[in-house]
Amino acid sequence: MQEIIIDGSDVEFFTTPKAYKQQLLLLIESARQRIFITALYLQDDDAGREILHALYQAKANFPKLEINIFVDANRAQRGLIGEKASLGNRALYMQLAQDYPQTINIYGVAVKRKEVFGVLHLKGMVFDDTLFYTGASINDIYLHQGERYRLDRYCTINSKSLTDSFCHYLVETFIDSELAPLLNQDFKPDAQQQKKNLIALKLQLKKSHYVVPPQASLNQSKSLENKVFITPLVGFGRRKNELNQATRDLIQKANKNIIIFTPYFNLPHSLARDVVKALKRGVKTTIIVGDKTANDFFIAKEENFSTIGIVPYVYEMLLQRFVKRYQNFIDKGLLNVHLWKDNDNSFHLKGVRVDDRYHLITGSNLNPRAWALDLENGLLIDDVGKSLLQSTNNELVGILANTTKVTNYLEIESVADYPEKPQKLLKKIRAVQIDRVLKRFL
Incomplete structure (x- = not known):
């Protein structure tokens, strides 16, 4: 496992859900080249809609900005527990795709056949060369949109090597492989194709890992003051x-x-x-x-x-x-x-x-x-x-x-x-x- 060397000053921790929301919106607004968001879900509620509208606005402001969102496919296509059957969050994704002339990509990753047997639980959001890492998803309670909140950990890291590694993994594993269909378009693979995709993706995930470009000699670098050594890790099964x-x-x-x-x-x-x-x-x-x-x-x-x-x-x-x-x-x-x-x-x-x-x-x-799982x-x-x-x-x-x-x-x-x-x-x-x-x- 290869380490990435950065300055300690390039790591910042935030401590409240409101700071999470503020930082998320700020990073969306400041991005110019790429935005990659990975979360369990991006909810159809006030906070989720606000973030999606901000992403479409960023795309309108900077047409060359690449925006890719990855969420769990099963979670995105059901209602909340206890609610009647529905398209879930996917209904919002499809509606916004019709409302806006700009295009952003929202991929549904099905790790297992049913949510109870396993979900996409990858975390990390890339904004140009900044990684915003949190265990939080995107909805009202995670962003403290109302009176209640759900506390998580929030950390930004400025590193091109780290963000390149995260983006490379997502592109290679889900986009180039064509194993994660878009959720904000009408086309949906039939049951047989979904089954084939699931089998192929599971095989790929078992051998997947983050690729980190070689850096200076770590033995020599370890003695440097104020340096932080980061190893990105992935786990499945x-x-x-x-x-x-x-x-x-x-x-x-x-x-x-x-x-x-x-x-x-x-x-x-x-x-x-x-x-x-x-x-x-x-x-x-x-x-x-x-x-x-x-x-x-x-x-x-x-x-x-x-x-x-x-x-x-x-x-x-x-x-x-x-x-x-x-x-x-x-x-x-x-x-x-x-x-x-x-x-x-x-x-x-x-x-x-x-x-x-x-x-x-x-x-x-x-x-x-x-x-x-x-x-x-x-x-x-x-x-x-x-x-x-x-x-x-x-x-x-x-x-x-x-x-x-x-x-x-x-x-x-x-x-x-x-x-x-x-x-x-x-x-x-x-x-x-x-x-x-x-x-x-x-």
């Missing part, structure tokens, strides 16, 4: 997944401290083992996870409860088991678990920080689904001189401000504490041992 392996390597080589951000607590078994081994080595480990009420599937009113609403309770059940099992490390001050909650807002942060030097910026949820990517940052420490510490302080530290597993609700409907459903799931299968898809 259980085997030979370089993103998963890089995550494990980080935990395994930790000497002093580890910080793990995950919105949904369900660590893959191999990663959980690595974390426990690190604790046994005396590595101080902090896990920052969303409270069940900060989960996007949480249903506050029991009368509105539906099956999908069980998801946050399953995650909390797994967290309580973990804390109970390793309570001794909490008592020793080695394991710190923080639950994030801010009114009815939600938590979507992901990533790993090790020894205040290594940072994994990723969209991966660090769970079995991400590690085996979804197409994921990330940036492994080696901050040799710790030039990013101040900005990442500022980010961390802001995140921790809305957390509660768990000192004992009894502070986390158990099944007996839950409302009647989720309690009954959980007991039924556990009785037929579906929970073991369910954890693979969460």
Whole structure:
């Protein structure tokens, strides 16, 4: 895996969803050559429409500007969970394609036959030579368009080598291969062609990776002050997944401290083992996870409860088991678990920080689904001189401000504490041992 060398001053972190929106609009307006946006979805709501209109306006202002958007095909062609069948976000894409004389390309990437079995979870937006990396998608709540928000991580990196690498991957994997049809045109491949595309794309994804041009000798460059070394990573499937392996390597080589951000607590078994081994080595480990009420599937009113609403309770059940099992490390001050909650807002942060030097910026949820089913990517940052420490510490302080530290597993609700409907459903799931299968898809 080849590293990209940049100055620490070329990396900037943002800490709020409103700053995310502001920066996104600013980058769209300032782009002159290319815009490549990759996200799980670009929603048909106020924020999504505002971003799309801004993209069309940018194209009108600069006709030679290349604009390519990549979203999950299955997600883009359905309504929200609980809504009636519809064209989903694709209806907006097609309408705008008719309304504007300019052309932008919106590609639908189908990683698996159905969304439940895997989605396009690549992240990263390219604006000329700037990469804007975030785990967030584009809709009202991610951009804090109304009263509620969903918190994520946001980072801009100025690097032609890095942006070229991201664009090359997207062009080669999805555009040149013709395996990701346009969603904003009438033509749609028939079922047989979609099946062929899916088979071909899965084969291609298993061997795909980011291509980075050679740079100066890394051994010599590593000694330079204020330099940051970035390795772009992609991962798909259980085997030979370089993103998963890089995550494990980080935990395994930790000497002093580890910080793990995950919105949904369900660590893959191999990663959980690595974390426990690190604790046994005396590595101080902090896990920052969303409270069940900060989960996007949480249903506050029991009368509105539906099956999908069980998801946050399953995650909390797994967290309580973990804390109970390793309570001794909490008592020793080695394991710190923080639950994030801010009114009815939600938590979507992901990533790993090790020894205040290594940072994994990723969209991966660090769970079995991400590690085996979804197409994921990330940036492994080696901050040799710790030039990013101040900005990442500022980010961390802001995140921790809305957390509660768990000192004992009894502070986390158990099944007996839950409302009647989720309690009954959980007991039924556990009785037929579906929970073991369910954890693979969460």
